[in-house]
Amino acid sequence: MKEVNEKLLIDVGSTYFKVSTASSIEQHLRDFNKDILDDLTYKCGEIIHGYDKDDIYICSSANGGLSTLIIGITNSFSLKYATNIAFNSGINIIDKVLYQNIEDYSVPSDLIDVVIVVGGINSSSNIFGEPLFSYLEKLNYSNIVYVGSEEEAPRLQATIQNLVVLPNVIDNKLHIIEEHLKEYLTNLYQLDIVGKEDIKNLYTITSNQIYPTPYIVNKTLPFIDTKFAVVNPFILIDIGGATTDIHYSKDLVDENIVTVNEYDRLVFKKLGVYKSKESLIFTAKNNEFVYELLTYLKVTENIFEEQSEKALKVLMQLAIFLVLCKMSHYKQAYINLKLLSINSIVLTGGITKVLADTEVEDIISFFYKKILNSSHNPSVVMDHDYDIWTLGITNNKG
Amino acid sequence: MKVVTGVVGNDIHVVANRLIELSLNARGFEVFNLGVNTYLEEFFDAAVETGAEILLISSLNGEAEGWSREVKLLKSKYKTLDNLVMVIGGNLVVGTASAETIVPKYKKYGFDLVFHQVDLNTGLDTLEEYLKERNN
Numbered sequence: 001m002k003e004v005n006e007k008l009l010i011d012v013g014s015t016y017f018k019v020s021t022a023s024s025i026e027q028h029l030r031d032f033n034k035d036i037l038d039d040l041t042y043k044c045g046e047i048i049h050g051y052d053k054d055d056i057y058i059c060s061s062a063n064g065g066l067s068t069l070i071i072g073i074t075n076s077f078s079l080k081y082a083t084n085i086a087f088n089s090g091i092n093i094i095d096k097v098l099y100q101n102i103e104d105y106s107v108p109s110d111l112i113d114v115v116i117v118v119g120g121i122n123s124s125s126n127i128f129g130e131p132l133f134s135y136l137e138k139l140n141y142s143n144i145v146y147v148g149s150e151e152e153a154p155r156l157q158a159t160i161q162n163l164v165v166l167p168n169v170i171d172n173k174l175h176i177i178e179e180h181l182k183e184y185l186t187n188l189y190q191l192d193i194v195g196k197e198d199i200k201n202l203y204t205i206t207s208n209q210i211y212p213t214p215y216i217v218n219k220t221l222p223f224i225d226t227k228f229a230v231v232n233p234f235i236l237i238d239i240g241g242a243t244t245d246i247h248y249s250k251d252l253v254d255e256n257i258v259t260v261n262e263y264d265r266l267v268f269k270k271l272g273v274y275k276s277k278e279s280l281i282f283t284a285k286n287n288e289f290v291y292e293l294l295t296y297l298k299v300t301e302n303i304f305e306e307q308s309e310k311a312l313k314v315l316m317q318l319a320i321f322l323v324l325c326k327m328s329h330y331k332q333a334y335i336n337l338k339l340l341s342i343n344s345i346v347l348t349g350g351i352t353k354v355l356a357d358t359e360v361e362d363i364i365s366f367f368y369k370k371i372l373n374s375s376h377n378p379s380v381v382m383d384h385d386y387d388i389w390t391l392g393i394t395n396n397k398g
Numbered sequence: 399m400k401v402v403t404g405v406v407g408n409d410i411h412v413v414a415n416r417l418i419e420l421s422l423n424a425r426g427f428e429v430f431n432l433g434v435n436t437y438l439e440e441f442f443d444a445a446v447e448t449g450a451e452i453l454l455i456s457s458l459n460g461e462a463e464g465w466s467r468e469v470k471l472l473k474s475k476y477k478t479l480d481n482l483v484m485v486i487g488g489n490l491v492v493g494t495a496s497a498e499t500i501v502p503k504y505k506k507y508g509f510d511l512v513f514h515q516v517d518l519n520t521g522l523d524t525l526e527e528y529l530k531e532r533n534n
Contacts, residue, residue: 074443100477124449174430174444 008051009393011213011386012036012060012202015241016350019044020390027353037201048205056206057393060199061090061213061240066113066185066192069141071097073119073127078148081169081176082118087265088178089185090212102131112141114188116181117156117163120149121172127152133159143188147181186215213389214238214245217348218265220392221247224346227387231343231379235327236388238349239319246323252337277315284318289370293321296366309354316351317363324367339368340376348383357382399529400450402441404432407465411458414488418456421518425526427452438465438472445482452525454485460492463503470508483529487513487521 009020017040019026026047031039041048048056068091072078079096086094095112097105099119115136120127127149136144145164146156153165166180189212202210217238224230233249247265281304284290294301294314303314327337345364347355360380368374383389401422405415412434419431430448432440445453455462466486473479486509490500497514504512511528513521 074446076440076443077447119447121448124447127449170447174432174447 006055007394008047008056009390010040010056010058010202010206011389011393012040012058012199013213013240013350014061014243018386018389019047020386021047025386027350035201036198037204040202041205053205053207057208058202058206059211059213059216059389059393060202061243066091066189067095067110068114068116068185069095069097069108069112069139070116070118071099071102071132071135072117073099073148077170077174078118078120082116082147082181084176084264085169085178085181086116086185088215088218089182090189090215090218091185097135099128099132102135105135107135107138108140110140112139113192114143114145114185115139115141117144117146118148118169120152120168121170121174122150122168123172124149125151128156136160145181145184186212189215211393214247214265216392217245217388218247218392220388220395223391223395224388227391228346228381228383229379230346230381233338233341234344234346234378234381235337235342236346236348237320237323237351239316239323239347239351240349244319244323246327248327248337252339252341280315280319280322283322287322287325289325290318290321292370293318293363293366296362313354313359316355317359320347320351320360320363321367324364325371328371339372340374342376342378344379344381346381346383346388348386348388352382352384399427399452400430400448401427401452401454402430402432402444402448402450403454403456404436404441404444405434406436406438406441406455406457407461408435409457409459409461410434411456411488414456414458417518418454421522422454425522438468442473442476442479445479446476451481452483452485452529454487454525457486457488457490460489462486462488462490463492466504466507466509473508483511483525483532484509485511485513485521485525487511487516487518490514 006022011018016027016029026044028043030036034042068086070079070082070086072082075098079098083094083096095108117128117132143164144160144162145166146153147166147169150168157163157165164184166184167177169177169181171177190209199210217236221236233251235249235252236247238245245265250264291301294303297314297317299314303311324339328339329336347360357380360382364380365377368376403415403418403422405411415431415434419429422429430444430450432444441453441455444450469484486504490504490512491514500514501512511525
């Protein structure tokens with residue numbers, strides 16, 4: 001087996017791409033007027049040509065992932081379980097429909113990459129009916145998968161064209177079963193990549209499978225202590241150009257989801273510092289504590305209009321504050337984390353190149369004092385050299 | 399027959415919860431035990447997912463009273479739970495009060511059967527009789 005240092009690792013993000021060799025890591029802002037491969041070979045051609053296709057590993061979050069719509073019958077089980085599996089499979093865009101009120105939902109006009117229908121333990125029957133069929137008739141989707149009660153499957157399969165039926169995600173104890181849906185969604189992601197010209201072209205430089213970046217990061221977390229002094233429970237924050245990802249230890253939630261995974265993922269799809277900058281600023285302006293935070297950072301709201309390194313720093317600090325708010329009991333989200341139990345906060349991605357450790361620590365202690373009224377101070381770990389990503393991509397054997 | 403059971407609210411009386419599960423199993427019910435510290439929405443959601451006919455909530459620290467006030471309103475939001483048999487039992491009050499005071503109060507909250515400080519087997523006998531009459 002080849003050593004890690006013989007590999008070339010490439011991560012294509014929505015804003016930057018990173019190229020990692022044994023001796024260096026380069027980060028380049030993408031040129032959106034160019035095809036990704038052209039841009040990559042223009043900026044890093046020499047490095048790339050020095051490696052065999054077998055030794056180049058690529059992951060990507062640049063295509064935005066699959067858009068997903070989940071139709072489930074309860075918030076506490078079917079919708080929650082399917083959402084959890086989808087997030088952990090690297091999917092960013094998730095809309096949810098509670099089946100009993102399906103007639104009240106407007107039908108999305110955009111093409112949905114995958115519809116997930118879920119509900120009921122295997123012995124439950126007569127769950128879905130006409131309202132589902134007429135909703136699906138109006139919906140524009142590419143794939144549809146059923147992961148609910150076995151009893152319902154034959155009837156649904158007879159009515160819904162091209163329905164893929166997988167084992168139920170809810171077992172008879174109301175526990176979650178992840179693997180089948182997760183495998184399906186990850187494979188679909190691969191097909192989606194292959195279908196997208198920009199990413200597809202990258203297969204001319206690698207013979208390895210291209211994986212979603214968040215999937216790679218999530219797989220790394222059990223080994224994180226081989227690289228960092230991280231104390232469990234911890235959260236990992238990856239602030240990107242389009243989305244902000246949080247990976248968290250399961251100990252931090254009082255949830256009914258019990259899986260073999262130690263870590264789950266949560267995505268804030270409208271919090272990013274480039275593509276989603278406007279929505280980040282909008283969210284910030286609607287947070288009652290943000291003006292106090294700006295004063296604390298010794299800037300005014302005019303900073304939002306600026307294009308400077310200082311402005312980027314403030315945006316990243318705001319993003320940290322806003323995601324912590326969104327995960328706390330101060331804002332009710334899909335899940336709330338026990339933030340007072342966190343021992344370490346790990347930051348990865350571009351943020352580690354922009355903010356100093358003390359600038360991150362400042363924001364975190366501001367959040368704990370202001371929102372949680374606590375002097376709790378988790379240690380901050382910065383993944384300056386993208387070790388988490390390199391560890392994940394080289395450990396991933398698919 | 400399927401029963402969803404568990405202890406409501408911030409109540410961790412797990413032994414009673416386990417005894418209820420064992421007793422229901424022994425009587426031939428198919429039991430879905432949500433355990434302690436369960437919120438109302440989870441009870442109703444579990445009834446929807448399992449297709450349960452009975453919801454049996456237990457409480458030992460008297461906290462049920464606070465939660466039960468929400469039962470009617472919350473249940474009314476579900477379109478498939480009209481026939482769900484609602485049962486509550488345990489120690490249903492903080493301090494002391496007689497069953498004569500407690501039972502009507504909980505029935506008003508939306509429970510069909512209310513067992514305040516009633517022996518478990520007596521309560522389950524009553525439930526079985528209730529189901530028999532209801533199905534006739």
